[in-house]
Amino acid sequence: MMKVYCAIDLGGTKMNIGIMTKNGEVLEHIKIPTFVEKGPKQAIKRMKNTIYELLEKLGLKEESLKGIGIGSPGPLDSEKGIIIKSANLKGWENVEIVKSLAEDFENIPIKLENDGNAAALGEYLFGFGKGSKNFVYITVSTGVGGGAIIDGKLQKGGNSNAFEVGHTIISLNGPKCNCGNYGCLEAYASGTAIGRIAREKLSEGRESLISKIAGEDCVKAEHVFEAAKEGDALAIEIVENEGYYLGIGIYNIIALYNPEKISIGGGVSNGLELFYDKMIETINSMSLKPNIEICNIKKAHRDDCGLVGAGALVFYK
Amino acid sequence: MMKVYCAIDLGGTKMNIGIMTKNGEVLEHIKIPTFVEKGPKQAIKRMKNTIYELLEKLGLKEESLKGIGIGSPGPLDSEKGIIIKSANLKGWENVEIVKSLAEDFENIPIKLENDGNAAALGEYLFGFGKGSKNFVYITVSTGVGGGAIIDGKLQKGGNSNAFEVGHTIISLNGPKCNCGNYGCLEAYASGTAIGRIAREKLSEGRESLISKIAGEDCVKAEHVFEAAKEGDALAIEIVENEGYYLGIGIYNIIALYNPEKISIGGGVSNGLELFYDKMIETINSMSLKPNIEICNIKKAHRDDCGLVGAGALVFYK
Numbered sequence: 001m002m003k004v005y006c007a008i009d010l011g012g013t014k015m016n017i018g019i020m021t022k023n024g025e026v027l028e029h030i031k032i033p034t035f036v037e038k039g040p041k042q043a044i045k046r047m048k049n050t051i052y053e054l055l056e057k058l059g060l061k062e063e064s065l066k067g068i069g070i071g072s073p074g075p076l077d078s079e080k081g082i083i084i085k086s087a088n089l090k091g092w093e094n095v096e097i098v099k100s101l102a103e104d105f106e107n108i109p110i111k112l113e114n115d116g117n118a119a120a121l122g123e124y125l126f127g128f129g130k131g132s133k134n135f136v137y138i139t140v141s142t143g144v145g146g147g148a149i150i151d152g153k154l155q156k157g158g159n160s161n162a163f164e165v166g167h168t169i170i171s172l173n174g175p176k177c178n179c180g181n182y183g184c185l186e187a188y189a190s191g192t193a194i195g196r197i198a199r200e201k202l203s204e205g206r207e208s209l210i211s212k213i214a215g216e217d218c219v220k221a222e223h224v225f226e227a228a229k230e231g232d233a234l235a236i237e238i239v240e241n242e243g244y245y246l247g248i249g250i251y252n253i254i255a256l257y258n259p260e261k262i263s264i265g266g267g268v269s270n271g272l273e274l275f276y277d278k279m280i281e282t283i284n285s286m287s288l289k290p291n292i293e294i295c296n297i298k299k300a301h302r303d304d305c306g307l308v309g310a311g312a313l314v315f316y317k
Numbered sequence: 318m319m320k321v322y323c324a325i326d327l328g329g330t331k332m333n334i335g336i337m338t339k340n341g342e343v344l345e346h347i348k349i350p351t352f353v354e355k356g357p358k359q360a361i362k363r364m365k366n367t368i369y370e371l372l373e374k375l376g377l378k379e380e381s382l383k384g385i386g387i388g389s390p391g392p393l394d395s396e397k398g399i400i401i402k403s404a405n406l407k408g409w410e411n412v413e414i415v416k417s418l419a420e421d422f423e424n425i426p427i428k429l430e431n432d433g434n435a436a437a438l439g440e441y442l443f444g445f446g447k448g449s450k451n452f453v454y455i456t457v458s459t460g461v462g463g464g465a466i467i468d469g470k471l472q473k474g475g476n477s478n479a480f481e482v483g484h485t486i487i488s489l490n491g492p493k494c495n496c497g498n499y500g501c502l503e504a505y506a507s508g509t510a511i512g513r514i515a516r517e518k519l520s521e522g523r524e525s526l527i528s529k530i531a532g533e534d535c536v537k538a539e540h541v542f543e544a545a546k547e548g549d550a551l552a553i554e555i556v557e558n559e560g561y562y563l564g565i566g567i568y569n570i571i572a573l574y575n576p577e578k579i580s581i582g583g584g585v586s587n588g589l590e591l592f593y594d595k596m597i598e599t600i601n602s603m604s605l606k607p608n609i610e611i612c613n614i615k616k617a618h619r620d621d622c623g624l625v626g627a628g629a630l631v632f633y634k
Contacts (some may be wrong), residue, residue, distance in 0.1 A: 164573065173488075187481075257474060258473075
């Protein structure tokens, strides 16, 4: 009998649900909307249905399913299997997601973990992190998050809320972050921040291709990247600043974690080649030489590390 | 036969050398000057002599000595047992300290570790950290340093240079730090920073007891603390700022490490009651509630955690 694992990457807009092997191979997966506003009960019901649908599609019996792993926005309580509450899952509070799934899927392990931690585990086991002992995964998209592997083990922290790198302060009295604090890395280096900075500069009357590319749309990071590729001066300036800000955040992480490998994932990493040099220059100019010499920084190898990492929670010790 | 361990806390001005048991009891210890300028060879020779002297004083034979642990300023290579170079050990480069000690003390384990990491281990095993699984030690004196225990294990990093918390950036374009970067936590919250800020304020013509207390001396953190205790307005302002800056640094650490306990040691922690409230207020106002609820922050219980932690390197797995 084939042994498979169910992986659930729960997000504020969609859930990615997959069936995978122990080797990180995703046999089948489906993305469905989360419909946060309809509440957790309804979402968990569709989650269950999707698992049955996937097993059927693969011609697998329920006995083949050896566990379910869920990566979810935090803060959460992984021991108790509860999503406490989250800015990305508005209105959901103290959701006993593990207990709810266990009603249908009895006698198999069901694990809940912070989504950043799960993604770090996925990229560590099946992506660029492979073979290292101290590894950091940073995702840069709407927000900035991630997770860390320390001496071969996933860093969870006291209640699975470790590695909230996006909300570390890199500048006292910096711009306001979504979390309410000022000067968080996320307020400087996220996709959201790139869009905000571009709109600010454009509203100051700076000439740029960015407005043309965005058209009627609200200016976003992807428009800035496209303009930068065409040589637009303002876009290049914003993209260089992204390299600088993210470089500062990564410098801090190297000073604290002293890792051998760092992966950068998330939507903004699609523009990594535009700001990689500036980012590395920033890091190298500030870091201890021995720390830099052992540290390799690359774009994440697995786009789906959040998914495969969630599934790996079940069998990873 | 009694089993004992030698602990060496190597610093830029003095070395503290002790003989201890596995329970963290220091049977005897001696502090001698390092005399950095005379070079490592001479220092290691006096280190060896002091170990013999301590054993003799305790009436112990060399066979009782089951290992030697050294905490040293980094960067270093703990695998190879080499101090690479350090701002606090000027002129020392690629010092093979483990090999040199092994010439006299054969067939016993000799371990080298970053001093902040060693101190964290000491406070974890024998101080306030006891019983926790995720613990952080922060020392605030001339500089700011420390170490972390993650899920019961000392975080070393890829080459034992992890947890350089003093050199994480908390403010872009902040004051220049000794390390050459700008806006490090150390440039805001160390004893050195308190002295510098006080001298700046006084040179602006601010009235204060601080100058009277310092007299002919260069104004230092201890003078500021004394003036604050007497109700001096400027001193209280500086001390409150210390609470705020250190609070920011600790907020960042909680966001990343999500620990159950944090100890604050080092000379500046002697004034902790003066800025504890402001520090906690800063941390609480910024942190995720579940992270704060599980986290307990106290003054370090062991003044000598750097010493006992160094010794513990030998037997701690």
